[in-house]
Amino acid sequence: MSPxxxxxxxxxxxxxxxxxxxxxxxxxGRGLPSIEPGMPTPAGTGLSRRGFLLASxxxxxxxxxxxxxxxxxxxxEGIARAVAGPTQPVLVSVYLQGGIDSMSVLxxxxxxxxxxxxxxxxxxxxxGPVFTEDPRLHxxxxxxxxxxxxxxxxxxxxxxxGYADPDQSHFTSRHFWEVGATQAELLTGWMGRYLDLAGxxxxxxxxxxxxxxxxxxxxxxxxxxATIDSPSSYSFYARGVxxxxxxxxxxxxxxLGQVGTRSGDAAMAQSGQAALMSNTLRRQLMPFQPAxxxxxxxxxxxxxxxxxxxxARMAAIAQMLAAGLPMRCVSVSTESVFDxxxxxxxxxxxxxxxxxxxxxxxxxxxEARGLADNVLTLVWSEFGRRPQENASGGxxxxxxxxxxxxxxxxxxxxxxxxxxxxxxxxxxxxxxxxADFRGLYCSLLExxxxxxxxxxxxxxxxxxxxxxxR
Amino acid sequence: MPQASTRHRSRIGGRGRRYGSRTDVLPVYSGRFGVExxxxxxxxxxxxxxxxxxxxxxxxxxRAAVLSLTRPRQRSLAGPAPRLQNGQxxxxxxxxxxxxxxxxxxxxxxxxxxxxxxxxVWHDWFATSNxxxxxxxxxIAQNETQRALCLASFPRMLAAMTTDPAMLxxxxxxxxxKDAPNENYAREMQELFALGASQGYTERDVREHARxxxxxxxxxxxxxxxxxxxxxxxxxxxxxxxxxxxHRGRFGWRDSLRLVLGHPDHPKHFVAKLWSYFSPQPxxxxxxxxxxxxxxxxxxxxxxxxxxxxxxxxxxxxPRMVKPPIVQxxxxxxxxxxxxxxxxxxxxxxxxxxxxxxxxxxxxxxxDRWLNTGTWLARFNLAAxxxxxxxxxxxxxTRRAAAVDPNxxxxxxxxxxxxxxxxxxxxxxxxxxxxxxxIDFATASWExxxxxxxxxxxxxxxVVATPDYQTC
Numbered sequence: 001m002s003p004x005x006x007x008x009x010x011x012x013x014x015x016x017x018x019x020x021x022x023x024x025x026x027x028x029g030r031g032l033p034s035i036e037p038g039m040p041t042p043a044g045t046g047l048s049r050r051g052f053l054l055a056s057x058x059x060x061x062x063x064x065x066x067x068x069x070x071x072x073x074x075x076x077e078g079i080a081r082a083v084a085g086p087t088q089p090v091l092v093s094v095y096l097q098g099g100i101d102s103m104s105v106l107x108x109x110x111x112x113x114x115x116x117x118x119x120x121x122x123x124x125x126x127x128g129p130v131f132t133e134d135p136r137l138h139x140x141x142x143x144x145x146x147x148x149x150x151x152x153x154x155x156x157x158x159x160x161x162g163y164a165d166p167d168q169s170h171f172t173s174r175h176f177w178e179v180g181a182t183q184a185e186l187l188t189g190w191m192g193r194y195l196d197l198a199g200x201x202x203x204x205x206x207x208x209x210x211x212x213x214x215x216x217x218x219x220x221x222x223x224x225x226a227t228i229d230s231p232s233s234y235s236f237y238a239r240g241v242x243x244x245x246x247x248x249x250x251x252x253x254x255x256l257g258q259v260g261t262r263s264g265d266a267a268m269a270q271s272g273q274a275a276l277m278s279n280t281l282r283r284q285l286m287p288f289q290p291a292x293x294x295x296x297x298x299x300x301x302x303x304x305x306x307x308x309x310x311x312a313r314m315a316a317i318a319q320m321l322a323a324g325l326p327m328r329c330v331s332v333s334t335e336s337v338f339d340x341x342x343x344x345x346x347x348x349x350x351x352x353x354x355x356x357x358x359x360x361x362x363x364x365x366x367e368a369r370g371l372a373d374n375v376l377t378l379v380w381s382e383f384g385r386r387p388q389e390n391a392s393g394g395x396x397x398x399x400x401x402x403x404x405x406x407x408x409x410x411x412x413x414x415x416x417x418x419x420x421x422x423x424x425x426x427x428x429x430x431x432x433x434x435a436d437f438r439g440l441y442c443s444l445l446e447x448x449x450x451x452x453x454x455x456x457x458x459x460x461x462x463x464x465x466x467x468x469x470r
Numbered sequence: 471m472p473q474a475s476t477r478h479r480s481r482i483g484g485r486g487r488r489y490g491s492r493t494d495v496l497p498v499y500s501g502r503f504g505v506e507x508x509x510x511x512x513x514x515x516x517x518x519x520x521x522x523x524x525x526x527x528x529x530x531x532x533r534a535a536v537l538s539l540t541r542p543r544q545r546s547l548a549g550p551a552p553r554l555q556n557g558q559x560x561x562x563x564x565x566x567x568x569x570x571x572x573x574x575x576x577x578x579x580x581x582x583x584x585x586x587x588x589x590x591v592w593h594d595w596f597a598t599s600n601x602x603x604x605x606x607x608x609x610i611a612q613n614e615t616q617r618a619l620c621l622a623s624f625p626r627m628l629a630a631m632t633t634d635p636a637m638l639x640x641x642x643x644x645x646x647x648k649d650a651p652n653e654n655y656a657r658e659m660q661e662l663f664a665l666g667a668s669q670g671y672t673e674r675d676v677r678e679h680a681r682x683x684x685x686x687x688x689x690x691x692x693x694x695x696x697x698x699x700x701x702x703x704x705x706x707x708x709x710x711x712x713x714x715x716x717h718r719g720r721f722g723w724r725d726s727l728r729l730v731l732g733h734p735d736h737p738k739h740f741v742a743k744l745w746s747y748f749s750p751q752p753x754x755x756x757x758x759x760x761x762x763x764x765x766x767x768x769x770x771x772x773x774x775x776x777x778x779x780x781x782x783x784x785x786x787x788x789p790r791m792v793k794p795p796i797v798q799x800x801x802x803x804x805x806x807x808x809x810x811x812x813x814x815x816x817x818x819x820x821x822x823x824x825x826x827x828x829x830x831x832x833x834x835x836x837x838d839r840w841l842n843t844g845t846w847l848a849r850f851n852l853a854a855x856x857x858x859x860x861x862x863x864x865x866x867x868t869r870r871a872a873a874v875d876p877n878x879x880x881x882x883x884x885x886x887x888x889x890x891x892x893x894x895x896x897x898x899x900x901x902x903x904x905x906x907x908x909i910d911f912a913t914a915s916w917e918x919x920x921x922x923x924x925x926x927x928x929x930x931x932x933v934v935a936t937p938d939y940q941t942c
Contacts, residue, residue, distance in 0.1 A: 169667075171667075212844075236847060236850055237851050237854045238850075238853065238854055238930075238931035239853075239854045239857045239858075239862045239927060239931075240857070240862035240863060240864070240923075241924050241927045241928040241931070242924065243921075243924070244907060244921070245907040245908070245911070245921055245924040245925050245927075245928050246924070246928065248903065248911065248928075249903065249907070249928040249931065249932060252899060252902075252903045252932055253935060255899040256899055256936050256937065257937075259893070259896050259899055259937055262895070263893070263895070265789055265941070266789055266790075267750065267789065267790040267791050267792045267937075267941040268790055268937035268938070268941050269937075270792060270840075270841050271792060271841055271846075271936075271937035271940040271941055274842055274843065274845070274846035275846060275935060275937070277842075277843050277846075278843045278846045278847055278850075341642045341652060341654045342642050342645075342652075388650070389650065390642070390650040390651070390652045391647040391649060391650035391651075391652065392642045392644075392645040392646065392650075392652050393645075394642065394652070396652065396653050
C-alpha cells in the first residue's frame, strides 16, 4: 500500500460545534444527533443522496434531491441542455467558519474605546490601511488583499450585519444564516428555496457545494443539488487476492449491501447503503485512478499553495465555471475555524491571511478568464465576536459581524455602518446590527439572480433592500 | 425482532446489595441469553469477544455476565506489551499517534473491557481534542482520570473534568478571570455535559456561571513552552454576587457545579445521554423516569444506572448499532489474537472516522453517522492491515482439499475473525461468493488449485464488509 499521511478528513481542525451541522446534512434523511435536543433541525435533513459521475466533465458528484428525481441518466442531458442555454448569473457563498472577529478584520482604530476594549488584541493605528468609506475603520494588515479590491469598486463592505435578538449559539445563528430567516424550524436553505423556484429538475450542478457534505444553505425541497468530492484515489485492497476472485469480490459488495438494506434494521441498512454507494463510487472512479508517479496538477498562480483545501476549492470553482458548467449557486466554507476564544492572534492570522489571499486570487482568476462580470461572491460568518476581549487573549461569541460582497458587478459601497463602541453596543455588550442579512439576501435575489425575494425569504416585504449590484 | 421482556424488575443482589431495592427499576431481558446475546453485550459494553469468550459468558447467565463487566475482578492487562513495527516500545507522550496506540492496547489487552468502554464514553461525553490541547501527556492524564472515575459518581466526574488541565485549556477555563470571564466552559457545561440544549437556562446563566468558574490558571514553562502548574488562584476569582437559575450568592466553581447538577433538567439529560451510548432506541418515558429516580436516589452514581441499562431488553435484542471505528479495530485485533505491533492503527482509526484524543468538536463523535463511502472504504481496507503477510494464505503453500466445499470456505473465513455470528442472508452471500470464485470461475487445473485459497483471503475481507460485522 502507498503510505498515507495522517490527514484529518473527519475531525480535528473543526473544534467548533457549527461543524456538526455540516455532517448532519451530509447524510440527509436522518435525525439529529441525540446529544443536541434543542438544536434546530438543519436544512437538508430528509434529502436523499446519490453518487454520480458527470462523464462529460470528469467530476464525481454526490447529488442531493428528492428520491425519484435521482436519475443519473437524465443529468448528463439536463446539464448539457443548461450549458447550451443562456449564461446565468452565479452566486458564490463563502462561509467563514466559527464567527470571525469583525473587529479585527476591520478594526476601529479611530474609536476612542477600542484600545480599552482590546488591551491585548488592539492593532496599532498604523498597522493596516484605512477603510476609505469610514476612516474610523482600518483593514487588518492580513486582509490587505481585500483592501486592494475595495478601491477598484469590487467590494461592498457590511461592517455590522446581523439581526435583531441575536443568538449566540454557533448552531442556531449559523442555521438562521443558512435558511435565510430567524426560524429554527425551516428545513430548506435560502439558496435551495431559490433553486426550487428557478432551477431545473435535471441539473444538479445548479446548486454545487465544494465540500465533503452538502451545506444547508443549498438544501432544496424538490430540485437536485450536488457536492463534489475529489476524484482522487478511492481503491479497495484485500491481501492475497487477485484475478477473478478479486473482481467477483467487488461484485459481492452489492450483495452484502442489499442484505443490509433489506434487513429491516436501521444500523444494518446504514452499513448496506454505505456498501452500495461505495461500490457505485468505486465503479465511477475507476477511470480516474491516477497512473503511478503522476502528480496532481498544482493550483493556478496567486492562490495560497500550502495549507488546507479552501484555496483549491475556490480555484476549482473558477475552473469549472471556465469549463462552462451550468452552476448558479455555489457554496464553500473555509476549513479555518475562526472561533477564537483563546490566543486569537495566532488562530485568526493564519486563517484570515489564507481567506483574504484566496478571495483575491479567485477574483483575479475570474477576471483573467473573462468570467468576472458573471460572478458575485458573498462572504459571511454566523456572528461577530464580543468587542470586549477576554482574559485568554481571545474573544467570545458576539452579535453583528462583518460580511462582504465581492465582484466586478458589486455596488462597491458600504451597506449599513459601523455603529461605534460608544452607543453601538446592545445590553449584552455586543455590536448592534446596522444591516439585516435577510435584506441582503433579498437584494442578492432581486438585483443579481433576478428573482422575486418574497417567495424565498420569509418576511421579505418588511425588509430594506440595500443596493448590492452596480 | 422479538423483544423478550418481563414484568419483574431488576434486583441487583450480591455485592450490589448496598444499592438495595432502589435498583428494581427497569425491565430485565428474560429471553434466552445465548452466544449471540453475549456477543452483542461484549461489543456494546466492551470491544467484542476473544474466540470462545461469548460462549463462556453466555454460560454464566445475563445477570452474572453483566456484573462480571461492571464489577471486574481483575483490571490488569493480559498479553505482550505494545511495540512498533521496528520492535521499539511506543512513546505515548511524544510521538504522533502513539497516544492512540497506548489506549488501543488497553482496549485489546484489558480483562475489564467495560472499564475501557466507559472511559471511551466519558472521552466522548467530555470530548477534548489534542488538536488544541497540544499535549499528549495532558490528554493521557485526563484519560486516566476518566478511567479511574468511569463508574463512580457523575458529580465527581464533572468536578474532575472541570478542573482537568486538558479541559482547562480546551474550553478556556485556564485564564478566565474576574476581569474577563470566558464563557466557553460555562456554555458547554450546560449545553453538552449536564443539561442539554434545552430552554432550562438563559444567556444570563451562561455569563453568571462563567463568573463563578473564574480563578483557574496555569503558567507556561519558558524552557519547554508547555503548560504547567494548573491551579486555582483566588486573586483571579470573581467573588461578587451572581444570580444563577434565580439563586443569588457569591458563588464559586463548586457552587456552579452544585447548581447545574441540581438543575431539574440534569437527571433527564444524564440518563438519555448515557443510554444513547448503548442503544439507538430511546428508553420509554416511564423507563427513563425510573432511571432518573434511581440516579438521583443513589447520589448520582453511575454504576447502578449502568447495570440496570445493560440488562434492558432493548439493549440485548433491540435494534443494532454501528460499531464505533475504534471499537471495531480493537475487536478485530481481539478476534484474531493480535496485539499492538505497528503504528498503522493510529492513522487507520483516523481515516475510519474516529481517532481517539481527536474528537471532531466538543460535542464528540456523531455515533449515528459512522458510515459513508469514505469510512466504509477505510473499514474494508482495515482487513488488509489486520491480515498481514504472515497471516495471508499462500496458494503455493496450501494443499488443495480433494473437493472444494463453499460452506467450508466461508466457515474458514469466519473462524479467522473468531467466529462472529452472521444472519442467514449474509451467510448465503458469503457461500455464494465462495462457490462463484472458487468453483465456477476455476476452470484450469492451476485455477482449481489456487482460487479456493484466494477465495478464503477474499472472504476474510468480505466478512469485514458485512452489515453484520459492522454492527452489533
